[in-house]
Amino acid sequence: MLRNLLKKYDTTDLVMYLIGAVLAALVIYGSYQTLSSGKYSGEVWLDFIIFGLAQGSIYALIALGYTLVYGILFMINFAHGEVFMSGTFTAYFLAIYLDSTGFWNQHPIISILLALVVAVAVSTTIAVVLERIAYRPLRGAPRLVPLITAIGASFFLQYTFRGLYGSGVKTYPDVDALKGSWNIFGIEILKTQAVVIVASVILMVALRFYVQKTKAGRAMRAVAEDKEAAALMGIDVDRVIVNTFALGGASAAAAGIMYALIFKQVNAFMGFIPGIKAFTAAVLGGIGNLPGAMLGGLFLGVVESLGPSLVLDGLGIPAPYQLKDAIAFLMLVLVLIFRPSGIMGENLSEKKA
């Protein structure tokens, strides 16, 4: 019987599943320990989940850019984290200016919208320029080539922004109107987190509507499936590709402003970790799959927020929060090993054909 089993699964498979089983056991054991110790109250868990959702909505909005571009060009735009950074970082200067005149806290809604406009303008421009000068000339080249270019572009943007705006960490001004919390159905929710969750849900619904229901969205889906056939319908394929980058850039900029509301601090390297996390979210949801990226982002945010206290604490690991990023990347590795098509994804190789 063992021999039959061995025939069916080769040794690497077995080792993989062993690792999987061990991890699953650790997760269950750790969670059990934590929960039975009663160290955290129900309210604390709820806070973790809400924070995870807020953080996850930011990942989700960034992930949309990865997934949209992948869906159309089968390329991973690794400079997308820097697209996110560039808008957020630039809008910071508007924010402190408005703050210095007192406008920022007199008209918080208008101020945040203005910052959003600036961030969207900058991120969108950079995304579009990136496509035009770094990726378009390489269309049709082997897939590794634009990937390397993207990594190069990513460093270029990081160091350009460091050169332009300085290397220090800058802090967005506080929004007084968003201090404290609201009581919604008996649940205390920090105002910033509530705003972030609601705004990103609205944006995601709008984007989904755009892609599914409008003529431009239909053209985008047609181009994603078959560029030559799309051109034979009269669709300007290059323009659709530019629009796709622009849309990804705008979502990343929106994510950036939400990031600034929650975390306040910005610098030239701030795009790296959220960028990789969002990429993880896109892979989790099945890259190229729009609802997948949204759910992947929310899921990752919640796991990352709950994981340290729920699992690691129970395992007796000291300072579990330091390992938050490790959890996210462990998930990326696990998904790539066990389900490379993502939780909701179709088979990548099939889609490529």
Next chain:
Amino acid sequence: MALLELENVHSYYGNIHALKGISLTVEQGEIVTLIGANGAGKSTTLKTISGIIDPRKGSVRLEGEDLVAYRAHEVVSKGVIQVPEGRRIFTRLTVRENLEMGAFLRNDTQEIKKDLEWVFSLFPRLEERQNQVGGTLSGGEQQMLATGRALMARPRILLMDEPSMGLAPVLVDLIFDTIKDLNEQGMTILLVEQNALLALDVADRGYVLETGMITLAGDAKELAANPQVKEAYLGG
């Protein structure tokens, strides 16, 4: 002036010289067929007309206007519409969305609606399946969809690349009946086929393509009777 005229067209894939000086004309209201064996360059000819491939030499003219400088989507706006080889329908879009894609450049909502009704009357099967995604259709239904999608653009000339490919005989008949009907309603058609017998039967004129060159041209009935054609393409 001919509706469509190719003059001394040379097209390449990298270093492969696929079209070696093609000249042909299609007059308003005609069905012209381009026949030839695998790899002769039939699809390449249509791709060159549609602007998917730029010829290195020669001209493609629509009522005298040179199309070579236009990109593929601009050629569509001139009314040159192709039903590509292998159908190339959008498998993840619904049947209805596929048909709407055909009308992508049009803004006359009322007329589009009428044309949709017309396509549904030509292919009732498509109406029944309008909310299904394209990928779930059978081969024959996909050919109907690809044809209907092209008609939604209101072509001035319809380029069809091997519409009979892989279809059961009943469906081939249906598609060819549709081609004849469309032509009777005034549609100009350039038909590429490997099934020379069928193609020459519906066409007014024909061209025989061999390894990138036109070797024979003439009236469809005469070509069908030509011993060389009979031997090479009509099974003796």
